[in-house]
Amino acid sequence: xxxxxxxxxxxxxxxxxxxxxxxxxxxxxxxxxxxxxxxxxxxxxxxxxxxxxxxxxxxxxxxxxxxxxxxxxxxxxxxxxxxxxxxxxxxxxxxxxxxxxxxxxxxxxxxxxxxxxxxxxxxxxxxxxxxxxxxxxxxxxxxxxxxxxxxxxxxxxxxxxxxxxxxxxxxxxxxxxxxxxxxxxxxxxxxxxxxxxxxxxxxxxxxxxxxxxxxxxxxxxxxxxxxxxxxxxxxxxxxxxxxxxxxxxxxxxxxxxxxxxxxxxxxxxxxxxxxxxxxxxxxxxxxxxxxxxxxxxxxxxxxxxxxxxxxxxxxxxxxxxxxxxxxxxxxxx
Amino acid sequence: xxxxxxxxxxxxxxxxxxxxxxxxxxxxxxxxxxxxxxxxxxxxxxxxxxxxxxxxxxxxxxxxxxxxxxxxxxxxxxxxxxxxxxxxxxxxxxxxxxxxxxxxxxxxxxxxxxxxxxxxxxxxxxxxxxxxxxxxxxxxxxxxxxxxxxxxxxxxxxxxxxxxxxxxxxxxxxxxxxxxxxxxxxxxxxxxxxxxxxxxxxxxxxxxxxxxxxxxxxxxxxxxxxxxxxxxxxxxxxxxxxxxxxxxxxxxxxxxxxxxxxxxxxxxxxxxxxxxxxxxxxxxxxxxxxxxxxxxxxxxxxxxxxxxxxxxxxxxxxxxxxxxxxxxxxxxx
DNA sequence: TTGTACGCGTTATCAA
DNA sequence: TTGATAACGCGTACAA
Numbered sequence: 001x002x003x004x005x006x007x008x009x010x011x012x013x014x015x016x017x018x019x020x021x022x023x024x025x026x027x028x029x030x031x032x033x034x035x036x037x038x039x040x041x042x043x044x045x046x047x048x049x050x051x052x053x054x055x056x057x058x059x060x061x062x063x064x065x066x067x068x069x070x071x072x073x074x075x076x077x078x079x080x081x082x083x084x085x086x087x088x089x090x091x092x093x094x095x096x097x098x099x100x101x102x103x104x105x106x107x108x109x110x111x112x113x114x115x116x117x118x119x120x121x122x123x124x125x126x127x128x129x130x131x132x133x134x135x136x137x138x139x140x141x142x143x144x145x146x147x148x149x150x151x152x153x154x155x156x157x158x159x160x161x162x163x164x165x166x167x168x169x170x171x172x173x174x175x176x177x178x179x180x181x182x183x184x185x186x187x188x189x190x191x192x193x194x195x196x197x198x199x200x201x202x203x204x205x206x207x208x209x210x211x212x213x214x215x216x217x218x219x220x221x222x223x224x225x226x227x228x229x230x231x232x233x234x235x236x237x238x239x240x241x242x243x244x245x246x247x248x249x250x251x252x253x254x255x256x257x258x259x260x261x262x263x264x265x266x267x268x269x270x271x272x273x274x275x276x277x278x279x280x281x282x283x284x285x286x287x288x289x290x291x292x293x294x295x296x297x298x299x300x301x302x303x304x305x306x307x308x309x310x311x312x313x314x315x316x317x318x319x320x321x322x323x324x325x326x327x328x329x330x331x332x333x
Numbered sequence: 334x335x336x337x338x339x340x341x342x343x344x345x346x347x348x349x350x351x352x353x354x355x356x357x358x359x360x361x362x363x364x365x366x367x368x369x370x371x372x373x374x375x376x377x378x379x380x381x382x383x384x385x386x387x388x389x390x391x392x393x394x395x396x397x398x399x400x401x402x403x404x405x406x407x408x409x410x411x412x413x414x415x416x417x418x419x420x421x422x423x424x425x426x427x428x429x430x431x432x433x434x435x436x437x438x439x440x441x442x443x444x445x446x447x448x449x450x451x452x453x454x455x456x457x458x459x460x461x462x463x464x465x466x467x468x469x470x471x472x473x474x475x476x477x478x479x480x481x482x483x484x485x486x487x488x489x490x491x492x493x494x495x496x497x498x499x500x501x502x503x504x505x506x507x508x509x510x511x512x513x514x515x516x517x518x519x520x521x522x523x524x525x526x527x528x529x530x531x532x533x534x535x536x537x538x539x540x541x542x543x544x545x546x547x548x549x550x551x552x553x554x555x556x557x558x559x560x561x562x563x564x565x566x567x568x569x570x571x572x573x574x575x576x577x578x579x580x581x582x583x584x585x586x587x588x589x590x591x592x593x594x595x596x597x598x599x600x601x602x603x604x605x606x607x608x609x610x611x612x613x614x615x616x617x618x619x620x621x622x623x624x625x626x627x628x629x630x631x632x633x634x635x636x637x638x639x640x641x642x643x644x645x646x647x648x649x650x651x652x653x654x655x656x657x658x659x660x661x662x663x664x665x666x
Numbered sequence: 667t668t669g670t671a672c673g674c675g676t677t678a679t680c681a682a
Numbered sequence: 683t684t685g686a687t688a689a690c691g692c693g694t695a696c697a698a
Contacts, residue, residue: 058692
C-alpha cells in the first residue's frame, strides 16, 4: 500500500530517542513497575513528541488479551436490537473494552462465519443474540476458551452464561385474563424464521387456547411493515373483529393502520398487541399495548455478566428478565 | 485467567503434527505458494483434527493489515444511524472486513478517545459520522496513515474522502414554495448540540426567511420524545397555528401527538416536517412529510469509498447525496 | 531503578 | 517444493 506516510512509530524508536531501553518505555506506558520520575518524564515527552501510540495488536499478542468483545446479532436494523447494542457499548466503554460487530442477516452461514471470525480475532468474550446459532455452535466458543453470554438461549457451561426472557408465564396469564373479559377471536402472526422466542410464545398461545377450549387463528406474515399492511388491508375487507398479536411494533403498526384505513375502530373492532415493545409503542397512535423488556438494560446486563465471566467472578450464570405487560390504547384490557 | 481450557493451537503444533515446517503450513493456509498436493492434504487434515484457527492478531501484526474497519458514531440508538450501520456492515461482509464500533454519546472526550483506539487497533480504515469531531481531529488519522471516510463533514486529503448531504438547496426551495402557497408562521426546533447538519439547515431557514421578509420562530427543544411532547402540549394551549420543523421523526411525532391531544387538526392548524425521515415517517399517523436520505445506502457507499481508498483506487473523494422531499399528510404542500 | 533476552503466532525472504 | 530464520511490536521474567 502507498508508502507516502510516515511509518508507525514503535516502542523501539521511542526508547532510542529517550536514551533508555524499550523495557523502560513499556513500563511508563503501563505504569507497571516503578520508574524514576526523571526518566518517566523524559520518556513521556518523547512519546508525545513522536506521537507514539502503542500497537494494540502487539500488546494483545504479548498479553493474550485483546480488550475486545464480539457481538453477534442478526442486524442492527431492529430497534430492540440496536437498543441492546447501545447498552452493550455503554458498559464496554466503562470497562475499556472495544466492540466488534458481527451481523448475520438471519443466515446460518453468516452466523457460523461470525463465530470463526470472533475466535480468530481473539475476542476476550462474545455476546450472542442470534437464533441461527444453537447450543452446539455456542459451545464451540468454549473449546477455544472464549467466554460467551447468550441472550435468549438457555445454555450454561463453564464459560457460558445466559440471559433469558420471561415471556410465557405472563403471556399465558394475559391470555387467560382476556378469555374472561374479552370475546374476540385471537390471531397470532407467525413470522417465518423469526426465531426461538416467537416460536415459544406461539406455542404458549396455542397451548393456552387448547387448555381453555378456545378457537384461535394463526396466519403467516412477512417481517415487513409494508407487506403486512397490504395483507391486512385485504384481510379487513372481510374480517371485521379480531385480536391480533404481532411480534414487534412495526408489524403491529401495520395492522393498526390497515384497520384504521379499512374504517374499523380500535380497540372496539380490532385489538392489537405487540410482543416486543419499544419506545415506538408509545409514539404510534393509537398507542400499542405490548410486552416490554428494556433491551438496553439487557445489553448492559449481558456485558456485566460477560465481564465477570472473563474475570472468573460470575456466580449466577443464568439470569432471567421478566417481560411486563404494558396496557396501551390498542387493546381494551 | 483460568487454565482449564486447552491452549490455543498454534501453527507450530500443526507443523509438528503434520511433520512439516511451519512455513509450509502457512502456505496451505493462505495458498500463496505451490504446495505438493499430498503435503497439502496432510496439513489440511491435521488442521481439522486439531481445530486450528490462525491467530488474526499475529496475522495482522505480520502483514500490517487488520482487515478491520472502525466506525465512529454518536450512538446506535437513532434509527437513521443504525440504518447507516447496517449498510456499512453489509459491504464489510462482502469485502471480508470486520467492523468495530465506537460510540461517543455526543461527548467530545469519547470521540477523541475513539480516534486513539481506532489508531491503536490498526484499523485498516475508519468511517466517521460524528459531529464532535472537526477536521483537525480527522486529519489526525492521516498522520497515522489510516484512511478515513467522513460522513457529513466536508474534508478531503490524501487519505480522506467524504460523503455530504445536500439539504440546503432543496430545503430553501421548499421554504420558498411554502411562502407562496402557505401562510403559517414557521417554527424551527433548535436542538442543543445536535450537530453541523442541523445548524446548517437552521441557518438556511433563517436566511431564507430574512431574504423573503418573513417572520419566523426558533425554540429550544430537547432531543427526547417525551420532553418535546410535554413542551408542545403546553405550547399548544395558546399557540394554535404553526408550521413546525423537527430534526427527526420521533421529535416530529411528539409535536404531532401533542397537537392532536390539544384538539388541533393536522395539517390545517398544525403542520410538521421532519428533516431526517426514516421508515417511521410512513408508519406514524398522520404520516410525516420529510426530507429523506437513504442512510443504509449512505453506509454502503461510505464503505465502498473506504474500500477504494484503502486500495488507492478512489478517484472521486467527495460524494454528494441529495435529500429528497417526501410529501406526506403532516403538511399541506 | 534499569536493561537483556525471550516469547506471543504469524508472514516473508532466502537458501536449499 | 520445502525449510530455516528474521521480522512484526510489544510484555515480562530475570539479571544487573
